[in-house]
Amino acid sequence: REMILKVHAEKIRIExxxxxxxxxxxxxxxxGADLANLLNEAALIAASKTLKGVTIEEIEEARxxxxxxxxxxxxxxxxxxxxxxxxxxxxxAIVGYFSENADPIHKISIIPRGRALGVTQHLxxxxxxxxxxxxxxDRIKILVGGRVAEELFIGRxxxxxxxxxxxxxxxxxxxxxxxxxxxxxxxxxxGENEEQxxxxxxxGKRTHVSEATSKKIDDEIHNxxxxxxxxxxxxxxxxxxxxxxxxxxLMEIETLNKEEIKYTIEGIESPAQEIEEVVADxxxxxxxxxxxxxx
Numbered sequence: 001r002e003m004i005l006k007v008h009a010e011k012i013r014i015e016x017x018x019x020x021x022x023x024x025x026x027x028x029x030x031x032g033a034d035l036a037n038l039l040n041e042a043a044l045i046a047a048s049k050t051l052k053g054v055t056i057e058e059i060e061e062a063r064x065x066x067x068x069x070x071x072x073x074x075x076x077x078x079x080x081x082x083x084x085x086x087x088x089x090x091x092x093a094i095v096g097y098f099s100e101n102a103d104p105i106h107k108i109s110i111i112p113r114g115r116a117l118g119v120t121q122h123l124x125x126x127x128x129x130x131x132x133x134x135x136x137x138d139r140i141k142i143l144v145g146g147r148v149a150e151e152l153f154i155g156r157x158x159x160x161x162x163x164x165x166x167x168x169x170x171x172x173x174x175x176x177x178x179x180x181x182x183x184x185x186x187x188x189x190x191g192e193n194e195e196q197x198x199x200x201x202x203x204g205k206r207t208h209v210s211e212a213t214s215k216k217i218d219d220e221i222h223n224x225x226x227x228x229x230x231x232x233x234x235x236x237x238x239x240x241x242x243x244x245x246x247x248x249x250l251m252e253i254e255t256l257n258k259e260e261i262k263y264t265i266e267g268i269e270s271p272a273q274e275i276e277e278v279v280a281d282x283x284x285x286x287x288x289x290x291x292x293x294x295x
Contacts, residue, residue, distance in 0.1 A: 001024035001030060001035060002020050002021050002023075002024035004032050004035050004036075005023055005024055005038075006020055008036045008039045009039060012039055012040075012042075012043045012053075013052065013053035013054065014053055015051070015052060015054065015055050016053075016055050016056070017056075018055070018056050018059065019056075023056075023063075025123075025125070025126075026063060026106065026123050027063065028123065028126075028128070029127070037066070038059065038062050039054070039059070041062035041065060041066065042054045042059045042062040043058075045058045045061055046058045064107065064109075064113075067121065068109075068113045068116075068119045069113040069115075069119075070113060072111075072112040072113065077117065079251075081117070082110055082251060083154075083247065083251060084150070084154055085110045085117045085118040085160065086110050086118070086246075086247040086250040086251055087149045087150060087154055087243070088117075088146040088149055088150055088158070088161070089109075089110060089118040089119070089120045089146065089250065090108075090149060090243045090246040090247050090250065091145040091146040091148055091149025091150070091153075091232070091236060091243070092108075092120040092142055092143075092145045092164075093120050093145075093246060093261060093265075094145065094149075094235065094236055094239050094246065094265065095141050095148075095232045095235050095236065096120070096138075096142045096145070097242075097265055098235050098238075098239060099141055099142065099235070100134075100138070101132075101134045101135045101137075101138040102122065102135075102138045102139070102141075102142060103122040103123060103124045104122065104123060104124075104125060104258065105258060106121045106257075106258050107119070107120075107121045107256065107261075108120050108121075108246075108255070108256045109254060109255040109256075110250050110251075110254050110255075111255060115163075116163075118160075120142075120146075122142070133175070133181045136171060136175055137224070137228060139168075140168045140172060140224065140225065140228040141228045141231050141235075143164040143167055143168040143171075144164065144225065144229045144232050145232045145235075146160065146161050146164055147161035147165065147229075148233045148236055149236055149243065151233075152233065152236055152237065152240075153247075169221065169225065172224040172225055173217075173221050175224065176190075176217055176224070177189070177190040178190075182220045184216060184219075185213075185217065185220060190208065190213065239265075241267070242264075242265045245265070246261070246264050246265060249264045
């Protein structure tokens with residue numbers, strides 16, 4: 001992907017330094033045509049801003065548009081709606097940040113895109129073609145994290161979690177019925193309901209599982225979702241201060257990149273402060289070693 005990007009980049013004017021390795025790492029699953037479209041979109045954005053060339057900012061903006069949808073700048077949210085959205089997205093982000101098997105968080109935004117009022121984007125560090133159970137469980141935890149944050153911090157539940165719940169349920173269902181990841185039901189594939197095309201919906205409906213097995217499947221799906229919900233709730237309760245910091249930062253600048261997310265969650269004001277803390281920790285460790293050697 002990096003080499004393909006460099007080939008297409010020769011056709012447009014580039015301004016400044018662009019690390020195409022980082023751009024390629026942030027485009028998992030993109031085909032050659034998708035990468036060409038990415039740079040073309042970046043060129044259009046640069047032209048709309050009357051810039052002389054494309055910078056990394058336009059490439060990032062083009063990628064976000066392709067992955068997350070176009071910003072709906074004409075959609076005006078009230079401060080209350082923005083704060084509710086910020087808590088929802090912070091819930092996704094904090095659960096993902098403190099989950100061992102989650103993909104790194106790339107960006108958080110409370111600017112409406114497509115049908116969503118906000119977006120939390122996770123990008124894998126490398127291309128993935130299969131996932132183990134723990135990774136899928138962490139994905140479900142992240143999906144329900146927004147709903148949990150609404151419950152804990154604003155005391156009411158919004159419609160914003162609708163798509164998250166649907167995706168979490170479908171993922172849990174696939175784990176149980178297709179991927180054999182249920183200890184209760186074992187490594188058995190349970191076929192989905194089938195419908196005949198030319199018959200009525202009810203008349204043509206048939207299934208490959210009994211009513212008793214169907215109930216077990218429903219119970220297993222519910223258990224996976226419920227346990228993930230409780231785990232997400234525990235993470236958010238343990239890191240309440242980080243949630244509040246993230247929300248306040250989102251209310252201030254609306255979009256955070258991966259560095260800003262890290263510094264906000266960890267309570268670090270700037271990269272310089274992080275370096276100072278690392279040096280201080282190193283000095284403390286050296287002093288401790290010296291004391292032990294002296295003893």
